[in-house]
Amino acid sequence: MACADTDHLAMYPVVQLDTTIFCAHIDGWAEAGHGPLPRRLAAAVRTLIVSGALPPGAAIPAERGLAAALSVSRPTVSAALDELRAEQLIISRQGSGTRVAEVDVAPAGPTLVERALGSATVNLAAPVAQRLPAGFDWAISPADLGAQLPANGYDPVGVVALRSLAAERFRSQGLAATTDQILITNGAHHAMAVAIGALVRSGDRVIVEQHTFGGILDLLDDRGAVAVPVPRDSAGIVPSELDRRLATEPTSIAVLLPTVNSPTGVATPAGRLDELAEILDRRGTTIVADEALADLTHGQRPPGLGARCRSASVITIESLSKSVWGGLRVGWLTARPELFDTLARQRARRDLGTAITSQLLAQRVLPALDDHLVARRHNLAAAATLATRLLHERFPDWGVELPSGGAMVWATLPLADATGFATYARQFGVATLPGSAVNTSRGADPHLRIATDVGDDVLRDGIDRLDRAWAAWRSA
Numbered sequence: 001m002a003c004a005d006t007d008h009l010a011m012y013p014v015v016q017l018d019t020t021i022f023c024a025h026i027d028g029w030a031e032a033g034h035g036p037l038p039r040r041l042a043a044a045v046r047t048l049i050v051s052g053a054l055p056p057g058a059a060i061p062a063e064r065g066l067a068a069a070l071s072v073s074r075p076t077v078s079a080a081l082d083e084l085r086a087e088q089l090i091i092s093r094q095g096s097g098t099r100v101a102e103v104d105v106a107p108a109g110p111t112l113v114e115r116a117l118g119s120a121t122v123n124l125a126a127p128v129a130q131r132l133p134a135g136f137d138w139a140i141s142p143a144d145l146g147a148q149l150p151a152n153g154y155d156p157v158g159v160v161a162l163r164s165l166a167a168e169r170f171r172s173q174g175l176a177a178t179t180d181q182i183l184i185t186n187g188a189h190h191a192m193a194v195a196i197g198a199l200v201r202s203g204d205r206v207i208v209e210q211h212t213f214g215g216i217l218d219l220l221d222d223r224g225a226v227a228v229p230v231p232r233d234s235a236g237i238v239p240s241e242l243d244r245r246l247a248t249e250p251t252s253i254a255v256l257l258p259t260v261n262s263p264t265g266v267a268t269p270a271g272r273l274d275e276l277a278e279i280l281d282r283r284g285t286t287i288v289a290d291e292a293l294a295d296l297t298h299g300q301r302p303p304g305l306g307a308r309c310r311s312a313s314v315i316t317i318e319s320l321s322k323s324v325w326g327g328l329r330v331g332w333l334t335a336r337p338e339l340f341d342t343l344a345r346q347r348a349r350r351d352l353g354t355a356i357t358s359q360l361l362a363q364r365v366l367p368a369l370d371d372h373l374v375a376r377r378h379n380l381a382a383a384a385t386l387a388t389r390l391l392h393e394r395f396p397d398w399g400v401e402l403p404s405g406g407a408m409v410w411a412t413l414p415l416a417d418a419t420g421f422a423t424y425a426r427q428f429g430v431a432t433l434p435g436s437a438v439n440t441s442r443g444a445d446p447h448l449r450i451a452t453d454v455g456d457d458v459l460r461d462g463i464d465r466l467d468r469a470w471a472a473w474r475s476a
């Protein structure tokens with residue numbers, strides 16, 4: 001809790017950081033997080049304050065000097081500081097400048113032994129497969145490439161053989177798609193960039209889930225669009241809330257993760273997908289459906305929105321990144337014929353095609369993908385069970401549900417905002433993703449997303465580290 005009264009600060013020494021040193025502490029702020037520049041700057045300074053790196057009473061460098069040192073305009077700095085003033089994290093007073101308020105900061109850092117143990121950082125922040133899986137032929141010869149069309153290697157739509165396999169895959173999921181309605185992309189994020197680039201204009205309001213993939217928020221920010229959140233419950237997007245938003249918002253575009261949501265790891269049950277499809281059809285919505293995680297349902301994968309909607313226009317996006325390996329950089333989208341050409345042109349304006357080498361490897365993967373997924377789903381479900389059990393044992397005061405999809409556990413901490421703890425825990429050598437990074441409202445958020453697809457030993461090590469960090473955080 002912060003105290004807004006500067007008199008309280010009289011007892012604290014005025015720590016006066018040189019502007020250059022202050023800037024070095026927030027190095028990388030403009031690329032981190034999401035939102036406009038002032039918000040990113042505010043987030044970086046907030047982290048310094050809540051982690052205790054900037055103690056109460058510390059002076060914030062003058063706005064003009066800070067703006068010059070950061071190469072941004074003075075209004076950018078002012079807006080960032082206004083945000084922190086509104087949160088009572090800093091206080092400005094005529095004559096004594098701006099100082100860090102008296103806040104509940106993170107307790108003192110870990111001991112030397114803990115720091116040493118922490119040198120091997122365990123990354124539980126990124127729920128991604130760590131390496132190319134065995135069982136596929138990954139070797140490429142010049143002769144293999146020679147057999148691919150086009151021979152010159154440029155193809156902004158994708159090679160026909162791969163498009164045909166992707167269309168077949170969609171049809172097996174109940175979605176009508178022909179080869180000429182498939183656009184091969186450099187993964188799902190790229191496909192979303194193409195779709196959002198084609199459909200969304202600056203100032204547009206776009207429906208998204210309250211908690212969603214951070215890349216969607218980045219793309220909407222980049223476009224100058226406004227993300228309008230729809231709440232989720234334990235089964236997925238809340239239908240009545242979606243209906244209400246579509247009725248009241250001047251928008252007919254929604255960017256959703258219908259089958260499996262990140263960061264929550266919730267696989268939407270078929271009945272809920274039907275309810276959502278009925279609403280989207282009735283409202284005539286255009287949906288960008290990010291199905292990058294859809295193959296990671298821990299049980300059977302249900303047909304997605306693309307197969308359920310009748311009149312709503314669904315752009316369905318899939319990717320090999322989560323089911324096979326992110327480094328392939330191969331995904332695809334399908335859309336109705338009337339929209340497809342617009343998307344294909346949008347793509348060709350942005351880049352000149354997906355690497356033929358990756359497209360060749362994807363062609364080898366696709367026919368065997370379902371077999372591969374049997375083991376992958378089994379392993380992910382087992383990792384989720386282990387992670388949930390360990391988290392229940394170690395953190396009885398955290399809320400932890402067994403996820404039904406994806407490669408993560410979504411924990412609810414008994415804190416108003418878990419961001420400070422996530423930052424603090426990094427000192428113990430474990431990285432997790434705080435909910436504030438993927439919350440469309442961008443405010444305080446009590447969740448941590450913990451990746452589970454890291455191998456049992458690494459998972460145990462990471463949870464041990466979180467446990468030590470939590471004990472230190474709570475005891476201070």
Ligand SMILES: Cc1ncc(COP(=O)(O)O)c(C=O)c1O
Nearest residue numbers: 187188189190213262292319321
């Ligand atoms: C929900 C979701 N969508 C999209 C992506 C990006 O996928 P790709 O690597 O295919 O671009 C990710 C991966 O981080 C994701 O979790």
